[in-house]
Amino acid sequence: MVLTADDRISLPGRTTQRATRPELTGVPEAPGLVRARLNRHFDRFLQARIGAVIAPAGVGKTTALAHWARTSPADIAWWRATSRDCDRMAQSIRGLAGAIHFLAPSRPRATCRDSLIDRMAEYDGTPVIVIDDFHHVDDPEVCDLIEDMLQATAVRFVVVSRSEPSLNLARSEFPSAVVGIDALRFRQPETDDLFRSVHGEPLTNDDGWLLTRQTDGLAAAMHMFHQATRGSGDHARRHALQDLSGGATFAMGYVAREILSGLDAADVRLLRQTSPLELLTVERCSDLVGADCAAWLQRLVRQGLVRGLPGGYALARVVRRQLLGELCDEIGADDFGARVRACAERMVADGEFASAVRTYVAAGEWDAAAAVLEANTLEVLSDPDVDWVDAACVKGPWRKVTRAVRELRTGRLEAAQAELGPWVSNASPALSGADEWMRRALRMWIEGDLTPGRPWFERLRSTVHRPDPLRYSGGADGHQDLEHRLLHAVDCAVAGDLVSARRLAEVAPSEHPVALALCALTALLSGPGGVERLVDEAERGGVPWVSRLAGGIADPAGLPRRRDDADAMGDRWGALVLAGLHAVLSARAGNPSVAEFDDLVRRCRLLGAPALEAWARGGLALAGAWTGSPDASREAELAVGFAHTAQVPGALALAWGVLGTIRQDSNLLTDAGAEADRIGLDCRPWEWMLKSTDRRPEVVVTERLAPVSVRCFGGFGILVNGAQPTFDGVRPRARALLRVLALHAGTSVHREMLVDAMWPQLDSSAGTHNLHVCVSSLRAALEPGVARGASHLVVRDGDRYSLALPPGSVADLREFDLRTREADEWRARGDVEQAATALDLALQIYAGDVLPEDGPSEWAVGVRDRYRVRAAQAAALLGELRLAEGRPAEAAVAAQRSIEIEPCRDASWRLLVKAYDAAQDVAAAERARRSYASVLASLGVVESTADLLRGGRTS
Numbered sequence: 001m002v003l004t005a006d007d008r009i010s011l012p013g014r015t016t017q018r019a020t021r022p023e024l025t026g027v028p029e030a031p032g033l034v035r036a037r038l039n040r041h042f043d044r045f046l047q048a049r050i051g052a053v054i055a056p057a058g059v060g061k062t063t064a065l066a067h068w069a070r071t072s073p074a075d076i077a078w079w080r081a082t083s084r085d086c087d088r089m090a091q092s093i094r095g096l097a098g099a100i101h102f103l104a105p106s107r108p109r110a111t112c113r114d115s116l117i118d119r120m121a122e123y124d125g126t127p128v129i130v131i132d133d134f135h136h137v138d139d140p141e142v143c144d145l146i147e148d149m150l151q152a153t154a155v156r157f158v159v160v161s162r163s164e165p166s167l168n169l170a171r172s173e174f175p176s177a178v179v180g181i182d183a184l185r186f187r188q189p190e191t192d193d194l195f196r197s198v199h200g201e202p203l204t205n206d207d208g209w210l211l212t213r214q215t216d217g218l219a220a221a222m223h224m225f226h227q228a229t230r231g232s233g234d235h236a237r238r239h240a241l242q243d244l245s246g247g248a249t250f251a252m253g254y255v256a257r258e259i260l261s262g263l264d265a266a267d268v269r270l271l272r273q274t275s276p277l278e279l280l281t282v283e284r285c286s287d288l289v290g291a292d293c294a295a296w297l298q299r300l301v302r303q304g305l306v307r308g309l310p311g312g313y314a315l316a317r318v319v320r321r322q323l324l325g326e327l328c329d330e331i332g333a334d335d336f337g338a339r340v341r342a343c344a345e346r347m348v349a350d351g352e353f354a355s356a357v358r359t360y361v362a363a364g365e366w367d368a369a370a371a372v373l374e375a376n377t378l379e380v381l382s383d384p385d386v387d388w389v390d391a392a393c394v395k396g397p398w399r400k401v402t403r404a405v406r407e408l409r410t411g412r413l414e415a416a417q418a419e420l421g422p423w424v425s426n427a428s429p430a431l432s433g434a435d436e437w438m439r440r441a442l443r444m445w446i447e448g449d450l451t452p453g454r455p456w457f458e459r460l461r462s463t464v465h466r467p468d469p470l471r472y473s474g475g476a477d478g479h480q481d482l483e484h485r486l487l488h489a490v491d492c493a494v495a496g497d498l499v500s501a502r503r504l505a506e507v508a509p510s511e512h513p514v515a516l517a518l519c520a521l522t523a524l525l526s527g528p529g530g531v532e533r534l535v536d537e538a539e540r541g542g543v544p545w546v547s548r549l550a551g552g553i554a555d556p557a558g559l560p561r562r563r564d565d566a567d568a569m570g571d572r573w574g575a576l577v578l579a580g581l582h583a584v585l586s587a588r589a590g591n592p593s594v595a596e597f598d599d600l601v602r603r604c605r606l607l608g609a610p611a612l613e614a615w616a617r618g619g620l621a622l623a624g625a626w627t628g629s630p631d632a633s634r635e636a637e638l639a640v641g642f643a644h645t646a647q648v649p650g651a652l653a654l655a656w657g658v659l660g661t662i663r664q665d666s667n668l669l670t671d672a673g674a675e676a677d678r679i680g681l682d683c684r685p686w687e688w689m690l691k692s693t694d695r696r697p698e699v700v701v702t703e704r705l706a707p708v709s710v711r712c713f714g715g716f717g718i719l720v721n722g723a724q725p726t727f728d729g730v731r732p733r734a735r736a737l738l739r740v741l742a743l744h745a746g747t748s749v750h751r752e753m754l755v756d757a758m759w760p761q762l763d764s765s766a767g768t769h770n771l772h773v774c775v776s777s778l779r780a781a782l783e784p785g786v787a788r789g790a791s792h793l794v795v796r797d798g799d800r801y802s803l804a805l806p807p808g809s810v811a812d813l814r815e816f817d818l819r820t821r822e823a824d825e826w827r828a829r830g831d832v833e834q835a836a837t838a839l840d841l842a843l844q845i846y847a848g849d850v851l852p853e854d855g856p857s858e859w860a861v862g863v864r865d866r867y868r869v870r871a872a873q874a875a876a877l878l879g880e881l882r883l884a885e886g887r888p889a890e891a892a893v894a895a896q897r898s899i900e901i902e903p904c905r906d907a908s909w910r911l912l913v914k915a916y917d918a919a920q921d922v923a924a925a926e927r928a929r930r931s932y933a934s935v936l937a938s939l940g941v942v943e944s945t946a947d948l949l950r951g952g953r954t955s
Helices: 036-047 061-071 088-103 113-122 140-152 188-198 207-215 219-229 233-246 250-262 265-274 282-289 294-302 317-331 333-349 353-362 366-375 377-381 397-410 413-420 429-446 456-463 482-495 498-505 513-526 528-541 544-554 556-569 572-588 594-607 610-626 632-646 649-663 666-679 685-691 732-743 751-758 764-782 812-829 832-845 858-884 888-901 906-918 922-938 945-950
Strands: 050-054 075-080 127-132 156-161 176-179 306-309 312-315 708-711 717-720 748-750 794-797 800-803
Touching (some): 036 050, 036 061, 050 061, 061 075, 061 127, 061 156, 075 088, 088 113, 088 127, 088 140, 188 207, 188 528, 207 219, 207 233, 207 317, 265 294, 265 317, 282 294, 282 333, 294 306, 294 312, 312 317, 317 333, 333 353, 333 366, 353 366, 353 377, 366 377, 377 397, 377 429, 397 429, 397 544, 456 482, 482 498, 482 513, 482 610, 482 649, 498 513, 513 528, 513 544, 528 544, 544 556, 544 572, 556 572, 572 594, 572 610, 572 685, 594 610, 610 632, 610 649, 610 685, 649 666, 649 685, 708 812, 732 751, 732 764, 751 764, 764 794, 812 858, 832 858, 858 888, 858 906, 906 922
Parallel strands (some): 050 176, 075 127, 127 156
Antiparallel strands (some): 306 312, 708 717, 748 800
16 A cells, blocks of 8 residues: 555654645545455445545545546546635635536636536536545535535535544435445455555565554554565564564554544543553543543544444554553553553453453553453453463463464464473463363364364364264254354355355354354355455454455465465465365366365365365366366266265265266266255356366376475475375384485485484494385385385485486475576576576575474484575575665565575675665664674674674674
């Protein structure tokens, strides 16, 4: 989002001046992110006679409305009022006359009230007149003029104002539409799109979620955060986000002051005094300040400065943090602490336990917060906002449990399990109960080896193993509780009864996790229509993985990227859903992918979801038949058998339909249709092939998977013909031997080197025997059923062994070597751009240390260190090339990557500072110098960071 001058944002380091905008006729230029969701809100103005966009400064009203105006088919004219003209009526007549003249320049320009109404009435069509900054001319006489024009002409008006206008928006003869601050704020998928497509700096992990949450999606706050972190790299940006959640910052303080600029001093003072209250109510505010606050709160509502919540109102986080800091400065730390404690005690008395914990933590009162948490564990940990856990005062086992809860909401189950750590034996009953609940929930979804208990999320896990639509069907829909309704809906969907699943999933909006899951199911089964609601509920419920899913449903073209992001974050179930959604949508669009469905089968198997695997196998058979694969008939037969075994009737109908289509067997097709009708499967995927205008050709080139794919960067992985081998019966030492061979994939390693690496304590004869045993078990795992001596993957040549790479195979270490060699060759030829491209590809391949799971093993350490150094050098070289090309922002990103790989690399730190200096990013350059100084000080190169800074800047 690029803000217009309306938001009066000054970049850090520049003098802040209060801008007075000139009058403007014509839709203003509006670069930035065009938000389709928001444009749909503005489209309501075309069915109304008068519309209003009401929000304080810094929300991006003008930019967002200009995006809509430039893409709308309506005849739109734009006039922006100004505060410079004291005669509001004269300014309005002049401005509106200019606006209609902009649409009809052949007619004389109006000069008075009557001629203005005549020009409006004479216009051939239905013009839409936007009055920007209407608050500058909001006057009874001007409002009468607008109402007279509405009565006498067909014109539509849209007013943009910082406060509720004096116009009567409730008159029945003039249908109206209002868009407020809640609609204008950025949602998390929009934040991701903004930083990726407009700023060119994609957010990683859940940074988009956290930024949206901490800034309440305010456009000015987004803009200031980008300005403060531009070109600083993922790690620095994450630190900035943590600073943002920890308290007020200079940039966000400026945004807060801009938002409050329309208030008088008395109103701001009241806001400051009541800022310790998370939820503002008339009673609480009045008790706190000793005066009736009803009229004051209503004023804030009219100005869009507070948003309505159940039971009261709340300020934007950036505003509240700023006011809390100002209050502490004003009354002193002791009085501030006492006031915060009093407010927290009031929250406890009112039953708002999560708010009380956040308030106590904000005041550094962890003991008091922990007491509330002990007494009200379920209420606090189920609250959408548990970001208080990162505060410095929070400590002990509660910190681990709460962080695990947060990781669970992001979908990172393994990370949540790691957060819990070892069991705490002397914990309180409340802590023990929360810890046990988390461990069991995580084990259910990671290992899946427990018998489901009463909790709905445990029983939901059994559905993806084997669905049973009759399991929770007791009672009419209206008498089912929400949990049973969810379980019944998912059972129906997985079994194939999509008709019943859609009906059951329709529930009223709610933050309840079960209602949120039903909303997600509705969006999955019904398409983008319910996505806006899903995003809003996910943000209110504090569940990032649902927001990621909603972003994928709304933007099918971005599904592969979101799937890869989920994989990178460790959200394996979320990645499975996104991968499945993309595979199905691609097939529905006539572009089925064998590779995608094959990958889907693999994901289902790894997660222990046979019911979903039955569907994936049916999709694999469908894709194979569609693309003319010679194995399609066999895949369809396997899909039929698997669906029978998994007892998934919908997947069985799909497999029958595909097999019947391949064989042109009318009986099978009839059975498939009858089964689909019986269970409520209201689509026929096998008929998509028949309806496609691009029927499968007589001769096709099928997708070919790499025979062998070996990964060593970031952790070991191997695929054979696109599938992950099963190593269940292979001993750890044999698996380690495979990793040694993978380091040298495609080349042979002498027997003595392997024996020395694996069994240094044994003599040659015993070590060689063990080697033969391990090689035999590896061959059986990699090539099940292969005859003795017929292995094509683990190959022996005399005294040497190798992990063979048949033509078309890939190994990441070899690919990295190839790209760096290419970069050297291109540099030697003087082609800098090609060299930079090769380096960039090499860095994409480098996903982390070589075989980190093998720790300090001697055979791994040397290779790991060598590639780490080479990757850091490649990133630094890429940065130098970009800097030489005059692209300092890209140079800084490359230098940051080099530092991430090798934090103590002196040349990379100097390159980073140099790049920031070249980009004239003073703040970032200073941060880099200080970070570099800290690294040097930690190494003992200088006595302290301060010594280095006093000694002069890095050069």
